Amino acid sequence: MPPSIDIVQHESQFDLNEQTSQQEINHVVKSLTRTHSINHASTALIGKAMTSHIAHINHDDCDAGDEDSFFVCDLGEVINSYNLWKELLPQITPHYAVKCNTNVEVIRLLAKLGTGFDCASKSEIDTILGLGISPSRIIYANPCKTNSFIRHANEKHVNFTTVDNCQELYKIQKHHEKCGILIRIATDDEDAQCRLSTKFGCTVSEAVNSLLPLAKELGLRVKGVAFHVGSGAKDFTSIFKAVRDSRVIFDKGIELGFEMDLLDIGGGFERETFRESSKVVNESLRQFFPAEFQSTHNLRIIAEPGRFMVSNAFTLGCHIIARRDVKQDGIEAMIYINDGVYGNMNCILFDHQHPKAYVLSHANKFYYHEEIENETVEGKHQFSIWGPTCDGLDCVSNSTELSKNVQVGDWLFFPNLGAYTSAASTGFNGLGSSAKTIYVNSAQ
Numbered sequence: 094m095p096p097s098i099d100i101v102q103h104e105s106q107f108d109l110n111e112q113t114s115q116q117e118i119n120h121v122v123k124s125l126t127r128t129h130s131i132n133h134a135s136t137a138l139i140g141k142a143m144t145s146h147i148a149h150i151n152h153d154d155c156d157a158g159d160e161d162s163f164f165v166c167d168l169g170e171v172i173n174s175y176n177l178w179k180e181l182l183p184q185i186t187p188h189y190a191v192k193c194n195t196n197v198e199v200i201r202l203l204a205k206l207g208t209g210f211d212c213a214s215k216s217e218i219d220t221i222l223g224l225g226i227s228p229s230r231i232i233y234a235n236p237c238k239t240n241s242f243i244r245h246a247n248e249k250h251v252n253f254t255t256v257d258n259c260q261e262l263y264k265i266q267k268h269h270e271k272c273g274i275l276i277r278i279a280t281d282d283e284d285a286q287c288r289l290s291t292k293f294g295c296t297v298s299e300a301v302n303s304l305l306p307l308a309k310e311l312g313l314r315v316k317g318v319a320f321h322v323g324s325g326a327k328d329f330t331s332i333f334k335a336v337r338d339s340r341v342i343f344d345k346g347i348e349l350g351f352e353m354d355l356l357d358i359g360g361g362f363e364r365e366t367f368r369e370s371s372k373v374v375n376e377s378l379r380q381f382f383p384a385e386f387q388s389t390h391n392l393r394i395i396a397e398p399g400r401f402m403v404s405n406a407f408t409l410g411c412h413i414i415a416r417r418d419v420k421q422d423g424i425e426a427m428i429y430i431n432d433g434v435y436g437n438m439n440c441i442l443f444d445h446q447h448p449k450a451y452v453l454s455h456a457n458k459f460y461y462h463e464e465i466e467n468e469t470v471e472g473k474h475q476f477s478i479w480g481p482t483c484d485g486l487d488c489v490s491n492s493t494e495l496s497k498n499v500q501v502g503d504w505l506f507f508p509n510l511g512a513y514t515s516a517a518s519t520g521f522n523g524l525g526s527s528a529k530t531i532y533v534n535s536a537q
C-alpha cells in the first residue's frame with residue numbers, strides 16, 4: 094500500500110489513500126490560491142511592436158501578403174514563466190514540450206535558461222540537437238514510437254523515453270536496449286482542456302503486474318514513472334492521485350531491483366493557476382516522495398510543461414479582409430480575417446481554446462493599449478468572425494463584441510496565442526502556414 098498523506102499546511106489534517114473521498118481532496122485543492130494580473134511592461138512593448146508593424150501597411154496598394162497575419166512574441170514572458178517555475182517548483186527541472194510551440198527563438202532561450210526538452214518525434218529531436226543542445230537534456234516522451242525513430246534516438250544518444258505497454262518494451266529491447274524507461278501511467282484527466290489519458294498510460298496494476306516484470310525479464314532499464322494530468326488541467330486532485338500512484342510503482346520497481354531515480358510529472362500547467370497547481374505538486378511530493386526517500390534513491394524530478402511556458406508570450410495580429418453585413422441573431426456583420434482554424438487558430442478545433450478578439454486598429458487609429466488596459470469596456474458591435482479559407486468550418490467566433498464598428502482594412506489582435514497554435518498551422522487553400530514573428534523582450 095502507498096503511504097497515506099496528511100496535509101499539515103491546512104487547518105485540518107486528513108489522509109489521502111485509495112479510499113479518500115473526492116470531497117476531501119477537493120477541499121485541499123480549493124483552499125489554495127489563484128492569481129492573475131496584467132504585465133504592463135509586456136503590453137507596452139507588444140502594443141508598440143504591433144502598431145509599428147501595421148502602421149506602414151496600406152491594404153489599397155501593398156504587395157500581396159504584406160498584410161498577412163503576424164505574431165508578436167514577448168520573450169520576457171517566457172522568462173517570467175521560467176522564473177515563476179523556479180520560484181514555486183525549484184526542485185523540478187522543466188523539460189519544455191517542443192510540440193507546444195516549435196519557435197526556435199523560444200527554444201534557444203529556454204535552453205539558455207537551463208530547461209530540458211520533451212520531444213515527441215525524430216524531427217523534434219533533430220530540432221533540439223540541431224541547436225547544439227546536448228541529447229542528455231532530451232526525453233523522448235512519446236509512449237508509442239516508430240521503430241526507426243527509436244533507432245534514431247539510440248544513434249543520437251537520447252537515452253530516456255516513456256513506455257505504457259508491453260509491446261513497446263519489446264521494441265525498446267530490440268532497438269535501444271540501454272534506454273532509460275519511465276512507465277507512463279494514466280491519470281484522472283476528465284476535466285482537462287485536452288485529455289491525454291484516453292490515449293496513453295497504463296494502470297497501476299498493469300505497471301506492477303505486467304510491465305515491470307516483463308522489463309525485468311527482458312533486461313531493460315526502468316528508471317521511474319511519468320504521467321500527464323491532461324493539457325490545461327483544471328482538477329489538480331489528479332496530480333495528487335498520480336503522484337500517489339507513481340510511488341506504488343516506484344516501490345515495486347525498487348523491489349524488483351530497478352534503479353528507480355526519475356519521476357516525470359508531465360505537463361498540464363497554466364500560468365494563471367500555477368500557484369494552486371504547484372502547491373498540490375509540492376504537497377503530494379512531500380507526502381509520497383519525502384526528502385528521505387529522495388536522498389536514498391538519488392531521485393531526480395522533471396516535468397514537461399508546454400502551455401505554461403509560451404501561452405502568454407504570443408499575440409496574433411490579423412487583418413480584416415472582408416465584411417458582409419447580415420443583421421441576424423444580433424450580429425451586425427460577418428467579418429473575415431486572414432487567419433483562422435486552418436492557420437494559427439487551429440487551437441479552436443484541436444485545443445478547445447476560445448481566442449479573444451480585440452480591436453488593434455480602426456479607421457487608421459490604434460487601440461491596442463486602450464483595449465488591453467481596459468478589458469471592461471462595453472463592446473457595442475456584435476460580429477461573427479471567419480477565417481480566410483473557403484471552408485464553412487473556418488469560424489473563429491460565432492459571436493464577438495468589439496468596441497468599434499470594424500471595416501475591411503482594420504486590424505484585430507488576439508492575445509495569449511502561444512500554445513498549440515503555430516505548431517499545427519496548415520497551408521490549406523494555398524494560404525501560408527507560417528506567420529512572421531516580431532520579437533520583443535519585456536524582461537530586459
Ligand SMILES: Cc1ncc(COP(=O)(O)O)c(C=O)c1O
Pocket residue numbers: 190193211234235289321323324325359360361362397398399400401
Ligand atoms: C507527453 C506530453 N508531455 C507534455 C505535454 C505538454 O502539455 P502542456 O502543454 O499541457 O503542458 C504534452 C501535450 O500534449 C504531452 O503529450
